[in-house]
Amino acid sequence: MPSDIEIARAATLKPIAEVAAKIGIPDEALHNYGKHIAKIDHDFIKSLDGKSQGKLVLVTAISPTPAGEGKTTTTVGLSDALNRVGKKTVACLREPSLGPCFGMKGGAAGGGKAQVVPMEQINLHFTGDFHAITSAHSLAAALIDNHIYWANELNIDVRRIHWRRVVDMNDRALRSINQSLGGVANGFPREDGFDITVASEVMAVFCLAKDLADLEARLGKIVIAETRDRKPVTLAQVKATGAMTVLLKDALQPNLVQTLEGNPALIHGGPFANIAHGCNSVIATQTGLKLADYVVTEAGFGADLGAEKFLDIKCRQTGLQPSAVVIVATVRALKMHGGVDKKSLATENLEALEKGFANLARHVENVRSFGLPVVVGVNHFFQDTDAEHTKLKELCRDKLQVEALTCKHWADGGAGAEGLANAVVKLAEGEQKPLTFAYETSAKLADKVKAIATKLYGASGISIDGKAATKLAGFEKDGYGDLPVCMAKTQYSFSTDPTLMGAPSGHTITVRDVRLSAGAGFVVVICGEIMTMPGLPKVPAADTIRLDENGQIDGLF
């Protein structure tokens, strides 16, 4: 069986202008980056204002396991399948992060016959969007320390600077540093640290901004520090936002590429799914909706985190609403949720499947609680048995009254997901209810967390550490009480214990810390250890990545 990269390299790509023409983007609206990637011009996007919109399909998943679910491949495969059944469709995906490519993980552009291409560029520098975000973030950091260096007229408390630095690399040595050492010429020594670029609030803002003006306004609201008398200091106050917007101007234009079947895909932005909302840019999604009948997009992690944030944050801020939601599951992953260990996944086990089904069931019910129609996409693996697939479909039908469809897009491309495509069309063109959010933004911040925990996580309640409670009260006092909350907890469980698989109930969600992301427009609620700067493993992928004799990249995927 050929590898993902072999399949991708064997593909004959269409000129990007041809892909663009499929959805009515004229040549002059394209900024090419080589022959197979283009950015879509801001002015063209502005010209689409007022056009009617296509239907939005959200792809989310059960709680992830080491067995893998295939959310990105399903997004790509479903998009190809919708194109096959006569619906002009665009896939909207997140951009992969550069740093992790040199650690353990391979690329993030789908797999098998459900990939976006050219995968090497997409996984490496692509069109430089993340570099632009790193530059904008770094400029803000330099301006903050420069402000303090010269006169500190804003009276910034160097012990209370919330704006860390970023680099798009897995570099644990930079997690915690002391900076401005070495004497008077280098500033006032203080503690600091680096996160990976995808954890930058600039990334979250970039992905939620409606246009350049909104981007600049949101950047200006970011709270970067406190004064000696505990007043919030914003990026606007250090005069960073104009220059940051200039650095982000080109990057904010969505990137057009193609699936292996030559259908359009917009890949744009990629915020963390824990301390941020974890989905591609609003601009890409809205541009897709103006140009196509259908847009298929994905949200990070399982539906408890990804779909919840997609709906309560992104949809609430922008007015977007999915017409159908696909929850991706696999027989393998459900068996793990039912207690099977990774080594035994190749063996048929209907009992474990039924036990693990509880995880899928909770996600289906949760998504329905938002008022949305749901279908289950069962991503097929070659070791799965027919009996397992039949059993899973029966469980879905009998216990949840939800349709489940076996998908073989990994092996067969769009043809393998036509059943899912037809089911999605049926739902999306059926009756639609108004979106019901998990909470109202007018509630107290703690009550919003409680609503998510009890309604969606099956928790009996929440517990907020003293320091976090004080900070929440401070946010409310400073006028940030109306923001939605962005939950940062383990993606592996409905609880905060990553080993509690299936559908645990009655647990308590403990809030350890909270952070304000005033530009992105949410309060991050941290429940457990959240890593914002990964490290490299003992034998990193970088050790064996190289150019081969033919100039092809070896070892990356």
Place this chain on the structure above:
Amino acid sequence: MPSDIEIARAATLKPIAEVAAKIGIPDEALHNYGKHIAKIDHDFIKSLDGKSQGKLVLVTAISPTPAGEGKTTTTVGLSDALNRVGKKTVACLREPSLGPCFGMKGGAAGGGKAQVVPMEQINLHFTGDFHAITSAHSLAAALIDNHIYWANELNIDVRRIHWRRVVDMNDRALRSINQSLGGVANGFPREDGFDITVASEVMAVFCLAKDLADLEARLGKIVIAETRDRKPVTLAQVKATGAMTVLLKDALQPNLVQTLEGNPALIHGGPFANIAHGCNSVIATQTGLKLADYVVTEAGFGADLGAEKFLDIKCRQTGLQPSAVVIVATVRALKMHGGVDKKSLATENLEALEKGFANLARHVENVRSFGLPVVVGVNHFFQDTDAEHTKLKELCRDKLQVEALTCKHWADGGAGAEGLANAVVKLAEGEQKPLTFAYETSAKLADKVKAIATKLYGASGISIDGKAATKLAGFEKDGYGDLPVCMAKTQYSFSTDPTLMGAPSGHTITVRDVRLSAGAGFVVVICGEIMTMPGLPKVPAADTIRLDENGQIDGLF
């Protein structure tokens, strides 16, 4: 009078394929970045092997003063002028650095009617080359600390790591840091610091590499640390070079843009001119020479630094040889060398001009000592008087037997530099002598420094600080004694005292420190304070840079 940016924006740019066609680059060899920028494909460049080469013209200058000389405008203007007089010509320039754009300086793409365009992209992210270099450098840094974290099998002494980190931003707070703080999970605490990206040895290597294989080999030779028993540790030993080369693969393809007159310009790479050699990539220069009758290129700072390194390092390593050298001077700058202060430059002052002429004279003699034909380009400023220009030409003719030509390319484009172009052609097509270097590489490292100091700087001798002498001896012991030296001293004077203008003699050049750049292939000799991470001024340009109502960048230039 319209500003540089107004002139640039008013220009009608040709499609880049049309510019490429002028020098025989076919469409399929171009990787477009928008409509007016393209990278030239590696395979096409390889296909030029064995083709005959055009003539190389080096543009250098007198010792810089606050009055400005206009080396880049002369390079662009001369290139346009050569095209006007029937010589197919390519300009080869350095890429501007992003960080300084937000401090004091404006862009670096020429000025007036002698500019390269599109200037906004060129001055900001351009094609992402510097971001790729930052990424490659950062990956190496992460791999070094990761090696130490897991087992430190190479026995790296954490007190003797020479590989600092880089960011393309003016950020004094990062000059000196303590890193890997915060506990066991974050590594072994140690001192470190950041330089600006242009100071990275990756940048120097990038600009000296003949091709991808040479790039990888050079990266592998970079000495990044010492072991506990003082043996050098290289980047190859931490297995960084394959992945770094992958990150740099696309970046190593030269960038094609155009002058305001639609002539081709290659803008590629931009190493510091003090701790590195300060000129654009070898690949760009050699590609230009295969495609055009003439290549006009510039070297950083004055001829004492820029031209010396261009010849003794770049030409020696690659076999390149200029057919003519242009030394750029201005009446204003020579008056400053003659003792006039900046406020009085608008007043005619023939006496000061004659006094300051000594600086030009020394540079002319120096360049001739390499066996090269020289012409002086006198860059015209509107306050200059005719008497001053006449006087300067007479001095050149009578005292140096060198032709000097008034150039008005800033006001008139290529038409304003036709005289210079004709003079250059006459020299370049005249008799050529073999290149005589300032020293032989077989000499002791200290003797190479002494040769440059006494022959070119007018010094009576050199003095080497104890620590630097010990390090030089160590380099010779470790097998690096045959490398050329790369002088890092003030650009404002032939001495190490920036206030000693004109042509001082009899001074001593004091070597304060030395550094090994084994990948670039030179030993850096530091004479005085060298800043490798600039800071921002009290009121940085960033404060007022923004997008205006029409989406145009305001305040950058």
